[in-house]
Amino acid sequence: MAEEVKLLKTWSSRFGLRVVWALKLKGIQYEAFDEDLSNKSALLLQYNPVYKKVPVLVHNGKPISESLVILEYIDETWKQNPMLPQHPLEKARQRFWAKFNDEKLLPSISGIFTKEGKEREEAVAASLENLKFVEEELKGKKFFGGEKIGLADLVFGWLANLICVFEEVLGFKIIDERFPLLLAWMKEFSQLPIIKDNWPPHDKMIIKYQEQYDKYHPAK
Ligand SMILES: N[C@@H](CCC(=O)N[C@@H](CS)C(=O)NCC(=O)O)C(=O)O
Structure with a gap:
């Protein structure tokens, strides 16, 4: 099955940028959705009902929120160019x-x-x-x-x-x-x-x- 990766972010969010950089480091293709935080999209409210914040990574329809959690998810899901050491x-x-x-x-x-x-x-x-x-x-x-x-x-x-x-x-x-x-x-x-x-x-x-x-x- 082809992977579907979406990223809800804003153009300038420091938390979103770290996820963009991680996806680029891993060479993962993704579709970006730039949010207007003064008028949050239905997608953002649906995928991150707890915090209602960007970034949200949506992998094959499953949302992951909180940038540090997302970074670890990316590192465990795509093994190339590891971001965390083994030790x-x-x-x-x-x-x-x-x-x-x-x-x-x-x-x-x-x-x-x-x-x-x-x-x-x-x-x-x-x-x-x-x-x-x-x-x-x-x-x-x-x-x-x-x-x-x-x-x-x-x-x-x-x-x-x-x-x-x-x-x-x-x-x-x-x-x-x-x-x-x-x-x-x-x-x-x-x-x-x-x-x-x-x-x-x-x-x-x-x-x-x-x-x-x-x-x-x-x-x-
Ligand atoms: N702890 C969160 C912080 C994310 C965050 O603060 N995002 C801001 C944009 S930089 C946001 O979505 N703010 C919208 C709001 O607070 O309503 C993370 O690491 O993902």
């Missing part, structure tokens, strides 16, 4: 960093973008502390997965993609020379063909995030 300890490490990204790093950096004043200063401090952990983890490695990209690289990928957009809109740097290994990783990661060819247009991202910034910080 249980290394596998646990990749999962640890993926969880760290979603639960600590991403919220702290998003806080810099959405908050103001003292709250923003706290978000900056939390982000720098979290980024230091990431810098430490990259010691002696080209990618989080070692010599090749793995699951954690795809999960941290939003940093390479979005941080310069945040910095341009905010008007100050977040990841600078204090994080040389992270900067080198961002450069290396963003130049990989499967990543570079599936990268939302920078100009469009600036417009989107400038609009978001203006909503969070209306002129007083």
Whole structure:
């Protein structure tokens, strides 16, 4: 039976992008459905009634939600170019960093973008502390997965993609020379063909995030 793979996403979702990159890494053909999150499709509500969020992967009619769960499903279903190592300890490490990204790093950096004043200063401090952990983890490695990209690289990928957009809109740097290994990783990661060819247009991202910034910080 021919495989049917659909992906519900948006053009810019950082959670959707990691799934796009994983499918490209595996060489899986899929049909993309770009959602308008202000007017969610019947398909999205049907396939992800619990969270009503993208991404949703639909494999032969069966939906899978939550991007980290989707990445693991993809890795177990299509064995080529593994994203997780075989060794249980290394596998646990990749999962640890993926969880760290979603639960600590991403919220702290998003806080810099959405908050103001003292709250923003706290978000900056939390982000720098979290980024230091990431810098430490990259010691002696080209990618989080070692010599090749793995699951954690795809999960941290939003940093390479979005941080310069945040910095341009905010008007100050977040990841600078204090994080040389992270900067080198961002450069290396963003130049990989499967990543570079599936990268939302920078100009469009600036417009989107400038609009978001203006909503969070209306002129007083
Ligand atoms: N934990 C989820 C987060 C997904 C998520 O936040 N998706 C956003 C787009 S980037 C969304 O669909 N938001 C719609 C909403 O919150 O109503 C995952 O990893 O898939």
